[in-house]
Amino acid sequence: MRLQSFLYVLAAVLSGAFAASIGARKHNPDLALPLYSSGRWIYNSKGETVTYVGGNWPGAADAMIPEGLQYQSVSYIAGKFAEVGMNSVRLTYAIELVDQIYENGGKDVPIKTALVEALGTENGTKVYHEILEHNPSFHKDITRLEVYDAIAEELYKRGIYLHLDNHVSKGMWCCGTDGNGWFNDTYFDVHNWLRGWQYMASHGKKWKALSSVGLRNELRSPASGYAYPVNFEVWTEYMTKAAEVVHKANSDVLIFFSGLNYDTTLHEIVYGNPLSDSSNATFDIRDYDFLHKAVFELHSYSSPTECESFWSSLYSDGFACLNESDTDVVNRLPVVLTEWGHSEEDISDAYESVYSTCLHRKAAEYKFGWMLWTVLGDYYIRSGTQDVEDTWAILAKNETVFRGVMSTEAVESMIADTLASDVDEGVYASQKEIKSWASYKVKGGA
Ligand SMILES: *[C@@H]1O[C@H](CO)[C@@H](O)[C@H](O)[C@H]1NC(C)=O
Ligand SMILES: *[C@@H]1O[C@H](CO)[C@@H](O)[C@H](O)[C@H]1NC(C)=O
Ligand SMILES: *[C@@H]1O[C@H](CO)[C@@H](O)[C@H](O)[C@H]1NC(C)=O
Ligand SMILES: *[C@@H]1O[C@H](CO)[C@@H](O)[C@H](O)[C@H]1NC(C)=O
Numbered sequence: 001m002r003l004q005s006f007l008y009v010l011a012a013v014l015s016g017a018f019a020a021s022i023g024a025r026k027h028n029p030d031l032a033l034p035l036y037s038s039g040r041w042i043y044n045s046k047g048e049t050v051t052y053v054g055g056n057w058p059g060a061a062d063a064m065i066p067e068g069l070q071y072q073s074v075s076y077i078a079g080k081f082a083e084v085g086m087n088s089v090r091l092t093y094a095i096e097l098v099d100q101i102y103e104n105g106g107k108d109v110p111i112k113t114a115l116v117e118a119l120g121t122e123n124g125t126k127v128y129h130e131i132l133e134h135n136p137s138f139h140k141d142i143t144r145l146e147v148y149d150a151i152a153e154e155l156y157k158r159g160i161y162l163h164l165d166n167h168v169s170k171g172m173w174c175c176g177t178d179g180n181g182w183f184n185d186t187y188f189d190v191h192n193w194l195r196g197w198q199y200m201a202s203h204g205k206k207w208k209a210l211s212s213v214g215l216r217n218e219l220r221s222p223a224s225g226y227a228y229p230v231n232f233e234v235w236t237e238y239m240t241k242a243a244e245v246v247h248k249a250n251s252d253v254l255i256f257f258s259g260l261n262y263d264t265t266l267h268e269i270v271y272g273n274p275l276s277d278s279s280n281a282t283f284d285i286r287d288y289d290f291l292h293k294a295v296f297e298l299h300s301y302s303s304p305t306e307c308e309s310f311w312s313s314l315y316s317d318g319f320a321c322l323n324e325s326d327t328d329v330v331n332r333l334p335v336v337l338t339e340w341g342h343s344e345e346d347i348s349d350a351y352e353s354v355y356s357t358c359l360h361r362k363a364a365e366y367k368f369g370w371m372l373w374t375v376l377g378d379y380y381i382r383s384g385t386q387d388v389e390d391t392w393a394i395l396a397k398n399e400t401v402f403r404g405v406m407s408t409e410a411v412e413s414m415i416a417d418t419l420a421s422d423v424d425e426g427v428y429a430s431q432k433e434i435k436s437w438a439s440y441k442v443k444g445g446a
C-alpha cells in the first residue's frame with residue numbers, strides 16, 4: 001500500500017515535471033531525424049516514439065507564399081507555434097509553384113512578382129514592402145521558395161518538425177469542386193504533380209527540419225469529366241507512384257497518405273478490402289520499398305452530439321490502426337489527424353464542444369498525432385478577398401497575439417495530454433516492430 005502510494009506520488013511528480021517542461025516552452029533542438037514508421041508508431045533515429053502535436057501554416061493560396069509575413073517575421077510566428085508547445089508545422093504548398101519554376105527556365109518567381117500577380121499592383125507592392133519590413137533578413141529579390149527555406153531554417157533552430165504538404169495544384173483557397181480534387185481533374189495534372197514532388201523532395205534535402213511530406217491534401221470529387229474514376233484502385237496507382245518518386249528523391253522523409261472524400265476515410269486500405277467494385281485487388285503496404293516511411297493521415301471536421309459514436313466512425317475510417325489488439329486491421333501504419341479545427345475565439349461552444357473535447361480525449365487515449373487548422377490568423381487573399389481574417393486560427397489577424405485565452409489553453413492542454421506518457425501497454429504495447437526497421441536498413445532503404 002505504502003509503496004503503491006509512493007509510486008503514485010512519484011508518477012504525479014514526474015508527470016508534473018513533464019507538463020512543466022511543456023509549460024516552460026522548452027524544445028529539444030535535436031530532432032533526431034530521420035523518422036521512420038513501424039506498425040502504429042513513428043520513431044526517431046534513436047528509436048524513441050514521436051507524436052506530432054502541431055498546427056497548419058498555409059502557403060498554397062494564390063500568391064503561393066506562406067501566410068502572415070506582412071504582419072510578423074518568420075521567427076516570431078515560428079515562436080508562437082513553440083509557445084503553445086507545438087512540435088511540428090504542416091506547411092502547405094501548391095504544385096503551380098514548381099510548374100512556374102519550370103516555365104521560368106528553372107528560376108523561382110520573386111515574391112514581389114507573385115504578390116503583384118495575386119493582389120494587383122497597388123496592394124501587391126504594399127504587402128511586399130510590409131513583408132520586407134517585418135522580415136529584415138529577406139533580400140529584396142527574395143523568391144517564394146527562399147521564404148520556404150527561411151521557415152525551414154527557423155523551424156530547425158527551434159527543434160520543430162517540418163511536414164511539407166501538397167495542398168493543391170493550382171494555388172488557391174481549398175477545398176471544393178474546384179478542379180484540384182482528383183487525379184486528372186481540371187488543374188490536377190498527374191505528370192506535373194509527380195514532377196512537383198520530385199522537385200520539392202529533392203529541394204527539401206537541404207531543409208534540416210524536414211521530417212515528412214503529405215502527398216496530397218483532401219482528395220475528393222473532381223470538377224472535370226476527364227478525371228479518373230474516384231476509387232481506391234486509382235488512389236493506389238497514383239499515390240504509390242508519387243511515394244516512389246519522393247522516396248527515390250529523398251529517402252529520409254516520412255510519406256503521408258491521405259484518404260478519399262476530403263481525406264475522411266482510408267477504410268478499404270486499412271482493412272485490406274477490394275479497391276473498387278470492379279477489382280479484387282487489395283492494398284498491401286509490405287509490397288513497397290517505402291514501407292517504413294509510410295504514415296496515414298485523416299481529417300475531421302464535424303459537430304457531433306456524442307463522443308463515442310463520432311469516434312467509432314473515425315476508428316473505422318482508419319484510426320483502428322492504432323489499436324494493436326484489433327486484428328481486422330491489415331495495413332497497420334501510424335495515423336495522424338493532419339487537420340481538425342473550429343473557431344478559436346473564446347466561445348465555449350467551440351473549445352468545449354463535444355467535437356473538440358472528444359478529439360482531445362481520444363488523442364490522449366490513443367496517442368495519435370494531430371495538427372490544428374489553423375495557427376495563422378490571416379490570408380493575403382482567400383477566394384478573391386484580400387487580407388482575410390481566419391477566426392479558426394489561434395493567432396489573431398495580425399499574428400501578434402493569441403486570439404483567445406481559454407481556447408489557446410485548451411490547445412495547450414490537449415498537447416500536454418497527447419504527449420503524456422500514460423500509454424496503456426495492454427492496448428498499445430509496441431516497440432517490438434523495431435526489428436523490421438533494422439532489416440529495412442540492411443535492404444538499403446535509408
Ligand atoms: C486592397 O486591399 C484591401 C484590403 O487590405 C481591399 O479592401 C481592397 O479591395 C484591395 N484592393 C484591390 C484593388 O483589390
Ligand atoms: C486528362 O484530362 C485531359 C483534359 O484535361 C484529357 O484531355 C485527357 O484525355 C485526360 N487523360 C486521360 C488519360 O483520361
Ligand atoms: C473476384 O473474385 C471472385 C471470387 O474469387 C470471382 O468470382 C470474381 O470473378 C473476381 N472478380 C474480378 C473482377 O476479378
Ligand atoms: C481494440 O480492439 C479490440 C479487438 O477488436 C477491442 O476489443 C478493443 O475494445 C479495442 N480497444 C480500443 C481502445 O479501441
Ligand SMILES: *[C@@H]1O[C@H](CO)[C@@H](O)[C@H](O)[C@H]1NC(C)=O
Nearest residue numbers: 396397398399400401402403
Ligand atoms: C494585434 O491584434 C490584437 C487583437 O486584435 C490587438 O490587441 C493588438 O494590439 C494588435 N497588435 C498589434 C501590434 O497590432
